[in-house]
Amino acid sequence: MSSPDLDRSDEEAVLNVLHSGVLGLGPCSIEFERLAAEVAGVQHGVAVSSGTAGLHLIVRALGIGARDEVLVPSFTFAASINVLLYEGAIPIFVDIEPDTFNLQPSELSHRRTPQTKAVMVVDVFGHPAAWDKVALAARDLQVIDDCCEAIGARHMDRPVGSYGDAGCFAFYPNKQMTTGEGGMIVTDDDALARDCRSLRNQGRGEMGSWLEHERLGFNYRMDELSAALGVSQIKRLNTFLSNRAHVAQMYTERLAGKTWVRPPVVRKDVTMSWFVYVVTLAEDVDRDAVIEALAAEGIPSRAYFSPIHLQPYIRERYGTRPGMLPITEDIARRTLALPFHNHLTEEQVERVVGALERVVAPAAS
Ligand SMILES: *Cc1c(COP(=O)(O)O)cnc(C)c1O
Numbered sequence: 001m002s003s004p005d006l007d008r009s010d011e012e013a014v015l016n017v018l019h020s021g022v023l024g025l026g027p028c029s030i031e032f033e034r035l036a037a038e039v040a041g042v043q044h045g046v047a048v049s050s051g052t053a054g055l056h057l058i059v060r061a062l063g064i065g066a067r068d069e070v071l072v073p074s075f076t077f078a079a080s081i082n083v084l085l086y087e088g089a090i091p092i093f094v095d096i097e098p099d100t101f102n103l104q105p106s107e108l109s110h111r112r113t114p115q116t117k118a119v120m121v122v123d124v125f126g127h128p129a130a131w132d133k134v135a136l137a138a139r140d141l142q143v144i145d146d147c148c149e150a151i152g153a154r155h156m157d158r159p160v161g162s163y164g165d166a167g168c169f170a171f172y173p174n175k176q177m178t179t180g181e182g183g184m185i186v187t188d189d190d191a192l193a194r195d196c197r198s199l200r201n202q203g204r205g206e207m208g209s210w211l212e213h214e215r216l217g218f219n220y221r222m223d224e225l226s227a228a229l230g231v232s233q234i235k236r237l238n239t240f241l242s243n244r245a246h247v248a249q250m251y252t253e254r255l256a257g258k259t260w261v262r263p264p265v266v267r268k269d270v271t272m273s274w275f276v277y278v279v280t281l282a283e284d285v286d287r288d289a290v291i292e293a294l295a296a297e298g299i300p301s302r303a304y305f306s307p308i309h310l311q312p313y314i315r316e317r318y319g320t321r322p323g324m325l326p327i328t329e330d331i332a333r334r335t336l337a338l339p340f341h342n343h344l345t346e347e348q349v350e351r352v353v354g355a356l357e358r359v360v361a362p363a364a365s
Contacts, residue, residue, distance in 0.1 A: 001174070001300045001301075001302060001337065001339055001340070002173075002174040002276070002339075002340060002341050003341040003342075003343075004173045004174075004178045004341075005177075005233075005236070005240055005243075005341070005342045005343070006178075009232050010229055010232045010233065012232075013028075013228040013229060013231060013232035014225050014228050014229055014232075016228065017224045017225050017227075017228045018225070020224075022224055023223055023224050023225065024221065024223055024224055025201075025221060025224070026224045026227075028224045028227035028228040028230075028231055029047045029222055029224060029227040031227075031231050032045070032047055032184070032222075032227045032228075032230040032231045032234065033045030033046060033047050033184070035231060035234045035235070036169060036184040036186060036230075036234060037186055039151060039152055039159065039161070039234065039237065040147075040159050040160070040161030040162050040167060040169075040186035041158065041159045041161070041162045042161060042162050042186050042187055042188045043187070043188050043190070043193070044185075044186065044187050044188070044189075044190070044193035045184050045185070045186055046184065046185040046186075046187075046193055046196045046197055046200065047182065047183075047184055047221075047222035047227055047230070048182070048183045048184065048185060048196075048200050048220045048221070048222055049181060049182065049183065049200075049219075049220045049221060049222055050170065050172070050181050050182060050183045050220075051079060051148040051168055051169065051170025051171070051172065051182075051183035052079040052082065052083060052170075052183070053183055053200070053218070053220035054168035054169075054170070054183035054184060054185045054196075054220075055079060055080065055083040055120075055144065055146060055148075055168045055183075056083040056086055056087075056218075056220075057185060057196045057199050057200060057218070057220060058083075058144050058165070058166045058168060058185060058187075058192075058196065059083050059084060059086070059087050059089070059144065060087060060199060061166075061192050061195040061196050061199060062118065062142050062144070062165060062166075062192070064084070064087055064089050064117055064118050064142065065087050065088055065089060066087070066088035066089070067088065067089075067090060067115065068089045068090065068115065068116075068117040068118070069089070069090045069092045069112075069113060069115045069116040069117060070084050070089050070090065070091055070092065070116070070117060070118045070119065070120055071092050071094050071103075071107070071108055071111060071112060071116060071118070071119045071120070071138075071141075072084065072091050072092065072093060072094065072103075072119070072120040072122075073093070073094055073095075073096055073102070073103040073120075073122055073124070073328070074093040074094075074307040074308045074309040074310075074325055074328050075096045075101055075122075075124065075305050075307055075308075075325075075328045075331065075332060076122045076124065076146070076305060076308060077148070077149075077305065078308055078311065079146075079148070080120055080122055080146045080308075081120075081308050081314070084120065085317075089117075089118075090115075090318070091308075091314075091318070092111050092112075092113075092116065093111075093308075093309045093320065093324065093325055093328075094107035094108065094111050094325075095107055095325045095326065095327045095328055096124075096325075096327055096328050096331065097130070097327075098327050098330075098331060099265040100124070100127050100129075100130075100265055100267060101124045101125065101127070101278075101331060101335075102121075102122070102123065102124050102127060102128075102129040102130065103121060103122065103129060103134070104327070105130050105133035105134050105136075105137050106137070108134065108137040108138055109137055112141075116141065117141065117142060118141050118142035118143065118144060119134070119138045119141050119142070119143050119144070119164075120144050120146055121134055121138075121143060121144065121145050121146065121163075121164065122146040122149075123145065123146070123147045123149060123150035123153060123160050124149065125149055125264070125274075125275050125276050125278055126149050126150045126153050126176070126272050126273040126274050126275035126276075127150070127153070127264070127265075127266065127267070127270060127272055128150060128153050128154065128155035128160050128270045129155070130155075130267075131155045131156070131158070131160075131163045132155075132156065134163075135163060135164075142164075142165050143163065143164030143165055144164055144165060144166060144167070144168075145160060145161055145163055145164045145166070145167030145168070146167075146168060147160040147161045147167045147168065147169060148168060148169060148170035148175070148183070149170075149175070149273075149275040149276075150273045150275065151169045151175070151176055151177065151237065151273055152176065152237055152238070152241050152271075152273040153270065153271060153272055153273035154270060154271040155269065155270050156269050156270075157271075160273075161186040162186075162188070165187065165189060165192060166185055166186065166187035166189065166192055166196075167185070167186045167187070168183055168184065168185050168186070169183060169184040169186065170182070170183045171183060171184070171226075171230060171233075175275065176237070176240055176241065176244065176273055176274070176275060177230075177233040177234060177236075177237055177240055178229070178233060179222070179226035179227065179229045179230040179233070180225075180226050180229065181226065182222050182226045182227075182230060183222075184230075194206065198214060198215065198217060199215070199217045199218060199220070200217070200218060200219075200220040200221055201217060201219075201220075201221055202217040202218070202219060203215040203216055203217025204217065240342055241273055241274070243342040243343065244273075244274035244340070244341075244342055245272065245274055247274070247277070247340060247341075247342070247344045247349065248264070248272070248274045248277055248340075250344075250346055250349045251263065251277050251279075251338065251349055251352075251353070252264070254349060254350070254353045255279065255353060258357075259282065260281060260282045260285055260360050260361075260364065261279050261280070261281055261282065261356070261360070262279060262280040262282075263279055264277065264278055264279065274340070276304065276337045276340055277337065277338050277340040278304055278335050278336065278337045278338075279335070279336050279338065280331065280334050280335055280336075281334045281335075281336055281360070282334075282364070283334065284364050285334070285360055285363050285364045286363045286364075287303065287333060287334055287335075287336055287363075288303065289359075289362075289363040290336060290356070290359055290360060290363045291303065291336070293359035293362070293363065294352075294355055294356065294359055297355045297358075297359070299339065299351070299352055299355050300339055301336055301337060301338055301339070302336070302337045303332075303335065303336065303337075304335055304336070304337040305332060305335075306332060307325065307328050307329060307332050309324060309325060309328075310322060310329075338352055338356075339352055
C-alpha cells in the first residue's frame with residue numbers, strides 16, 4: 001500500500017548518530033525541530049515520540065480536561081479522538097464535507113454547547129481543512145490542528161500547522177516522510193511550546209536538574225536516531241511531495257470521466273500534501289467486494305477511514321450509533337485507498353486502474 005523513501009543519506013545520518021554516542025536529546029532533535037517549524041511557518045517545533053503523543057501533549061498543555069466538550073470529525077484516525085479521552089474530555093462528533101472529507105465548518109456552530117472548549121481539526125488525507133471558515137466559526141474556542149497527514153500542505157498559501165493554537169505532524173513509516181516512530185508539535189505560542197517540552201520530558205523544567213520535576217509529565221521524547229532520520233528526510237520533503245503529486249495526477253488522469261468512481265477532489269485554494277490516494281466509488285458498487293477482487297489480483301487496497309463514532313469502544317461509552325453522521329457514514333462505505341507511494345510508476349498505476357476497471361463491473365448491483 002505504501003512504502004517509505006529511504007536512501008544512503010538517511011543511512012549515513014543514522015549511523016553518524018550511532019557513532020557519536022549521543023542517542024537522546026541532542027543536536028539532531030534541535031535541528032529537526034527548527035526545520036519542521038520552518039515547514040509549518042511557525043516559531044517552535046517540539047519533537048515527540050509519535051503523532052499521538054504530540055496531540056496528547058497539546059490537549060494537556062491547553063488544559064482541556066474532564067467534561068470539556070471538543071468538536072472533532074469521526075472520519076479520521078482513532079488517535080484524534082483518543083487523545084481527548086486520555087484527558088477525560090468528551091468528543092462531539094461533527095459531519096464532513098462530501099468532497100474533501102474534511103469537517104463541515106457550519107457544523108461547528110450547530111453542534112457546540114456552552115461546555116464546548118475546543119475543536120480538533122483534521123486535514124484529512126493531506127487536503128487542508130477549509131481553514132478560513134473554520135477559524136471564523138471557532139474564533140472563541142481553542143483550536144488544534146491534527147495535520148498528521150498533511151505536512152507541507154497549504155491553504156491559501158499558508159502552511160497547515162500554522163492555523164490554530166498548535167498543530168502536530170506524524171512520521172510513522174506510512175506518512176509522507178518518516179522517522180520510524182515520531183511526531184512534531186508546531187506552534188507560535190511560546191508558553192505552549194515550553195509546556196510541551198516539559199511534559200514530553202517527565203515534567204522537567206528548562207533550567208532545573210535532571211531529578212527536578214515541576215509537574216506530572218510523560219516520556220514522549222524523540223530519540224536522536226529518529227531525529228537524524230527526520231532531518232535527512234525533511235530536507236527531501238519537497239521532492240517527496242512533488243513525486244507524490246505526480247503519482248496522484250497519473251491516477252486522476254487515468255480515472256477521469258469514469259462513471260463508477262470519483263477521484264479525490266482538490267479545492268482550488270489549497271496545495272495538497274498527498275498522504276494517500278482515496279477514490280469514492282459510485283453508490284451501487286460493493287466496495288468490500290472490490291477490495292477482495294483486487295486482492296485476488298495481487299493488488300492491495302483498503303477501506304479508509306472507518307468512522308470512529310461507530311467503533312465499539314466509542315459506542316459503549318457515548319451511545320453513538322449509525323445514522324448520527326449521514327455524510328461520514330455514506331462516504332466511509334464508498335471510499336477506497338489505492339496503492340500509493342513516491343515511486344509508483346506509470347505501468348503500476350496502469351495495472352491498478354486496469355484491475356479496478358475489471359473488478360468494478362461485477363461488483364456493481
Ligand atoms: C498518523 C496519524 C496520527 C498519529 O499517528 P502516530 O501513529 O501516533 O504517529 C494522528 N492523526 C491522524 C489523522 C493520523 O493519520
